[in-house]
Amino acid sequence: MWEAMAREAAADAGAPGAVAGLDSIQVVFCQSWEYDDPSGRLAGRLGADPSHRSYSGLGGSVPVRLLSGAASAMADGQLDLALVVGGEALATRRHLPDPAWSHAPETPSPYPITVDRTEARHGIFQAYLTFALLDSARRQHLGRSMIEHQQVLGQLLAPLSEVAAKDPEHAWFPIARDAAEIATPSPANRMVATPYTKYMTAIMDVDMAAAVLVATEARADALGVPADRRVYLRGSGAAEEPATMAARPDLWRSPAMGAAFASALGPVPADDVAHLDLYSCFASSLAFAADTLGATGDRQLTVTGGLPYHGGPGSNYTTHALAAMVETLRSDPDAYGLVTGIGMHMTSHAAALLSTRPGPVPTPAAAPELPTVPVVSPVDGPAVVQAWSTVYGRQGPEWTALIAERPDGSRCYARVEEPPDEDVDLSGRTVTVVTGENRITTATL
Helix, strand or coil: CHHHHHHHHHHHCCCHHHHHHCCEEEECCCCCCCCCCHHHHHHHHHCCCCCEEEECCCCCCHHHHHHHHHHHHHHCCCCCEEEEEEEEEHHHHHHCCCCCCCCCCCCCCCCCCCCCHHHHHCCCCCHHHHHHHHHHHHHHHHCCCHHHHHHHHHHHHHHHHHHHHCCCCCCCCCCCCCHHHHHCCECCECEEECCEEHHHCCCCCCEEEEEEEEECHHHHHHHCCCHHHCCEEEEEEEEECCCCHHHCCCCCCCHHHHHHHHHHHCCCCHHHEEEEECCCCCHHHHHHHHHHHCCCCCCCCCCCCHHHHCCCCHHHHHHHHHHHHHHHHHCCCCCEEEEEEEECCCCEEEEEEEECCCCCCCCCCCCCCCCCCCECCCCCEEEEEEEEEEEEECCEEEEEEEEEECCCCCEEEEEECCCCCCCCCCCCCEEEEEECHHHCEEEEC
């Protein structure tokens, strides 16, 4: 898949022989299969001998960061032609759990993820739960009822499914769903974690691959890339939130996301960006980004259909978004397009501004140092719920996760082992927390 996409990207640029002359091959982390030497094996398949070869870490912001890094290296004269490529075959792996695929390493590598120990101890590590917790904080900040918020989320996501439905060649779920179908639990659309239903969540079990080529203007000229195939990087940015969610002062927004977007946009007003692909693994990531940009009303927030409907192939979704944005901008000359990515628990943010119009590229702004709130464990006593979500299994609600604030302003994580009734809102409620065995804090309502 990587090889096919690399060759297709070169053919799409009008330079089919470009892959043999790559200076850099950057492969996005693959969850489907571990190779002994991913970029080296791909170089061999392409007949290339790049001086720079890399295999990325995990995260939805990775492809945008790789694009920005390649462009920066080109600006410094280190590279002329780079490939960013990734793919997943997780749908196949569901049905083929033990494939006899090629070039496995002699010793498997550790999974490249670092989880906050306190969060993990309380069962708070799955993305559908962590993004749901942040969603509840935003709902509380906006003063919405649970019913109203559920309806708004359906309205936010339904237009994404319509985009996917118009692109059956590339979307894994090319089905237009209305807001009520997305927001309402049903046998086909079970609850996953309050407020998210299945139709609101990213689906990683897809077979998908994508690639982008990055070149200097001089190398593109030498390769004979036609002017109408070129799309220029006009700005980029990246920033990090505190890794521990409870440590973030405002759980309902992301200052790091704002910093990454501002760096990418530079002097270009957000309202002047005609095309957006905002990372949409869950509704909170999409809503936080729309809030940050002031993207209200009928603005289209994706060019692919987003991770729940186009499909979310592990860390590689934004490579698809970049490829789709290139195609979109070619058909709308002089327009701007913004692609954003998010990694881990709304932690790692990246953005890239693209246009068919060449122009100066501002130096990416330095990421800000963000304040934090103390997170304590063990802890006992009263605390006020700042964020919460009930986790569901296939048979119904199982337990509830909390982020709560103590009277001294510090925060803690806690579990409610007997989740409340589905129509009960815990936001702002005072609970009693007690830390017990294995330093697990439980809360009573």
